[in-house]
Amino acid sequence: MILKYIPLDEGMMIMDEAIVKAKKIIEGYPETKFSGEEYQRFYECVYFMCTYHSSNEKTMQLYEKFRNSLEESIFSTVLPTLVNKQGANLLREFVVIWSNYKLMARWLCRFFEYLDRFFIPQHIELESLNGISFSCFRDLVFKKLYCRLIEAALTLINQEREGQQIDCVLLKNGLDIFVEISDYKGVNYYEDFERIMLTEISGYYSRLASEWLLHDSSAEYVQKVFWCLNREKQRARQYLHPDTEVKIVQVVRYHLLDQIANKLMEKRQAENSGMVTDYQEILSKYAGMSLQEGSSSTSPEEWLSTLMANSAHIC
Known part of the structure; x- marks a missing residue:
């Protein structure tokens, strides 16, 4: 390729064309396309500006222009x-705009690609173009909205738990972004969300345990526990990270079974005076499992099936 001299002002104007068109994607036109001729023109512009002179001055200005174009898009459109x-x-707008932002950034990374190939490797203190794309969105958008996004996700989960219809695909897509952004810099935003969610679940099922013990028979209580465990597992598989399912099951079992095992046995004893020996033995064996034993070969369903079968026999 024959080197071509492109003055700084002219080169910046050419790249402004690329940036203005790429911004249309984040403004709500994700179908925006660049022709092969356009791509070649923008890529070669960066290439010639980087290679014609030995000085890094123009190259650094191009590097800053890439970052500034992302930041300007965030401040003018995203926020x-x-x-x-x-x-x-x-959550819905966030999912859409994150998808469009990534598409816009992908095009810009292609136009400025020569920086990644030549300039950035020579300056280890500089972040890659893809890294800049993520860090700009993470620092200027995600962190700013993080608490509100958590609140939105938890509200949907609680609504679904209470029997309302929600958009499970939207919820999953939103939480997937937590994981996606976490993977880049080692800060796990999904784990932070998960801790808050498990704390809420703990409070929810602790309150339910008290209400059910007060108003329901022991057999009804066991049936409700069985139903809740199955629903929470289904819920987790719909929109949560696979590892979260085990943690939710442990929390539910702890509050609905382990914490109240003695009270449940006392309730059963009051219902079946003098006929609780077998029931107490089963409850002590299975309900007394610690959280560390939550991953044992005995599943919650097996535990409850055994318990319900024996309670039916006692009756």
Whole structure:
């Protein structure tokens, strides 16, 4: 390829064309395409500006232009779109704009690719183009909205737990972004969300355990536990990370079984005076399992099936 001299002002104007068109993607036109001729023109512009002179001055200005183009898009389009949204509306807009932002950034990374191939490897203190794309969105958008996004996700989960219909695909897509952004810099935002969610689940099932012990028979209590465990497993498989299912089951079992084992046996004893020996033995064997034993070969379903079968026999 014959080197071509491109003055700084002219080169920057050419790249402004690329940036303006790429921004249309994040403005709501994800179908925006670049022709092969356009791609070649923008790529060669960066290439010639980087290689014609030995000085790094123009190259560093191109590097900063790439970053500034992302930041400007965030401040002019992304944040104004999201800042006043709440709940499911916030999560829905967030999922769409993250997808469009990645597409826009992918095109810009291709146009400025020569920086990644030549300039950045010579300056180890500089972040890669893909790294800049992630860090800009993470620091300027995700961190700013993180608490509201958690609140939106938890609200949907609680609504679904209470029997309302929610958009499970939307919830999964939103939580997948938590994982996706976490993977890049080692800060696990999904784990932070998971801790908050498990704390809420603990409080929820602790309250339910008290209510059920007060108002339901021991057999009804066991049936409700069985139903809750199955529903929580189904719920986790719909929109949560695979590792979360085990943790939720452990929390539910702890609050509905381990914590109240003695009270449940006392309730059963009051219902079946003098006929609780077998029941107590089963309950002591299975319900007394610690959280560390939650991954044993005895599944919650097996435990409950055995318990319900024996309680039916005693009756």
